Amino acid sequence: MLLSVPPLSVVSPRIIRLLKAAGAAKTTIPGDSLAAHTRLHNSAHSYPLSHHRSSQRHHSAIVGDFLVFCTSSSGMCPGVWIVLFFYLGHIEVTSGDIYSSMLTIQQALDTEKVLIEHLGAYLEEETYRLNDLHRFYNKVSALHRIADTSVSDPIFAYTLLKRLQSEWMNVVDSLENNDNLRVLKDGYKKVEKNLPVLEDVEGAAKGLMRLQDVYSLNVKGLTQGVFQSGRSSQLGVLYKPDQVSSMSADDCFHIGKTGNVSRALDLSRECLLYDPYNMRLALNVAKYEKILDETPAGEDVLAPNLLRPNVTHLRTRDLYEGLCRTLGSQTFRYEDPRLKCSYDANSPYLVLQPLKKEVVNTTPYIVLYHDFVSDYEAKKIKELAAPWLQRSVVASGMQQAQAEYRISKSAWLKDTADPVTRNLDTRIAAATGLHAKAPYAEYLQVVNYGIGGHYEPHFDHATSRKSPLYRTNAGNRIATFMIYLSSVDLGGATAFIYANFTTPVVKNAAVFWWNLHRNGEGNEDMLHAGCPVLLGSKWVANKWIHEYGQEFNRPCGLNPGE
Ligand SMILES: O=C(O)CCC(=O)C(=O)O
Ligand SMILES: [Fe+2]
Structure with missing residues (x-):
């Protein structure tokens, strides 16, 4: 996205002051054009503004958290400009939100690349400096081996005095190491705003614990960078990378600390029985007791607001984890003759290119449309969404809130965003027989x-x-197309x-199901x-x-089972 702004000659100094105020520290004005850079939701995406002179009469730019729109009030009077500021609250930078999306984690890798470059440059400079010191050291040490015989030599005597008067001072007081370190620190400061915060590391640690829990991963394997499932006696290797990333003792300790405080307290107390004089354990016990004391009953110690919404869901926990462990393959299902594939050309739109439909479950009815989008469309949708990704939220009473039980980032794309999104709505409507555009969807x-x-x-x-879902006045969510x-x-x-089954993640495929019965009740x-x-x-x-x-696409019915 390249946004143009008027050259400085067109924008009055007053407007520039306003823009600067809006962009605060994020706005800079180099040369004769306004170049504003802003970071969108803690990602490394910055939007450089073009420097070219535009003949258009409107200009817009994202400055800080504002969309600034400048327009000339009339073509006849170019000296009068109207500047509108739109607050883009939704692109507010939030810290501690790198771990919840692989895209932002990928960007963190780029941040580390920059740090590696700075460190490389620092090491090179320091190596030069240390080599100089080595040369000096070797030279002076060698001279001292012959010092007794040479001290009467006037040249030797002169160089000795000079060394002691100035060269040693240079060695001891050299500012070069400070300079090198300062350059390294400046480089670090530049990327500091993109660095993960404690919340990210804890989020990542919790993610690893979740994987260990849900997939019954063997702990020893995990610390060695290998995913193994099952008990120690019968381990199945799920994944072993060519280049394993093993964990250090400190990594494991951190994950342990991030975890379950009550369990940490139990284990620490037990350890203390075997090693009663271990001060560190005693301090940990005291610390865990304090944390638990301060936590209101029934609240999750680490994430008070992130509990699952309804306790009945907890009863489904074992079912859910068992299903996840099948990793999307339950071969026996294919023995059911009702689960079949067909071409679907039920709409004129589909006649030339029928959909490849697979019924994956009958009650409830769930279908998978294979190759519903092309590789190009999938890529385009991801690209369109990437700059707008923000931590996903869930309905929490009348509001929406972040929750531990949904870890991802998401973005909303309008159908008008691109021909791809527009076509998609038409195709979804053809597949489902339902209106798929706002306000119906x-x-x-x-x-x-x-x-x-x-x-x-x-x-x-x-x-x-x-629920906030009713805010659009379009009723409840009748169906999901994913x-x-x-x-x-x-x-x-x-x-x-x-329904006791899983659908594997089949690239470009889409799953469809009804959320509501025909009588409007949730299924x-x-x-x-x-x-x-x-x-x-x-x-x-x-x-x-x-x-x-x-109503005409899916007529209502009174049968609660339908
Ligand atoms: O990612 C999935 O497989 C399910 C996502 C989902 O259920 C949702 O976003 O509502
Ligand atoms: Fe869902």
Whole structure:
């Protein structure tokens, strides 16, 4: 995205002051053009503004958190400009949100590349400096081996005095090491705002623990960088990279600390029985007791606001984890003759290119459309969404909130964003027979999962009239159409808890299901989840279709089972 702004000669100094005020420290004005850089939601995306002179009469720029729109009031009077500021609250930079999406983790890798370059340059400079010192040291040491005989030599005597008067001072007081260090520190400061914060490291640690829990990963294997499932006696290797990333004792200790405080307290107390004089253990016990004392009963110690919404979901925990462990392959299902594939050309739009439809479950009815999008479309949708990704939220009473049970980033794409999104709505409408554009449906929600990213068992439809889902006045979410925009190397299947099966992440395929019965009641069987991603960057796109306006497309019925 390249945004143009008027050259300085067109924008009055007053406007520049306003722009600077809006952009605060983020705005700089080099040369004769305004170049403003802003970071969108803690990502490394910055939007350089073009320097060319434009003949247009409107100009816009993102400055700090504002969209600044400048327009001439009339072509006749170019001296008068109207400047509008739109606050882009939704691109507010939030810290501690790198771990929840693989895309931002990828960007963190680029940040480290910059740091490596700075450190490389520092090491080179310091090596020169140390080599100089070595040369000096070797020279002086060698001279001292012959010093007794040479001290009467006037040249030797002169060089000795000179060394002692100035050269040693240079060695001791040299500012070169300070200079080198300062350059390194300046380089670090430049990328500091892109660095993960404690919340990111803890989020990543929790992600790893989640993977260990859900997939029953062997701890020893995990510390050695290998994913093995099952008990120690019968280990199956799920994944072993060519280049293993093993964990240090400190890494493991940190993960342990991030984990379950009550369990940490139990274990520390037990250890203290065997090693009663271990001060560190005693201090840890005291610390854990204090944390637990200060936590109101029933609250999760580390994440008070992140509890799963409904305790009944906890009862489904074992079912859910068991399903995730199948990693999306339940071969026996293919023995059911009702689960079949067909070409679907039920709409004139599909006659020339029927959809490849696979019924993956009958009750509840769930279908998978293979190759629903092309590789190009999937790539385009991800590219369009990438700059707008923000930590995903869930409905929490009448509000929306971040939650531990949904770890991902997401962005909303309007159908008008691109011909690809526009065509997609038409194709979804053809496949489902439902209106798929606003206000009958929500915009496309594009989601990218992070380390151990997941979405625990939930319903897509609202289960309370107070839900923010009703804000659009289009009723509840009648159906879900979810497209897999990527494949996943391991894990990340979509689990349908009560239907007792998972769909693997099939790139470019789309899953469709009804959330509501024909009588408008929520279908409890539609409890579903996105299993934690073990390996890879999982992308999906959700199109949630609402009730209103679909009366002729899906007639109502009184039968509660239908
Ligand atoms: O990622 C998945 O497989 C499921 C996602 C989901 O259920 C949702 O976004 O509502
Ligand atoms: Fe869902």
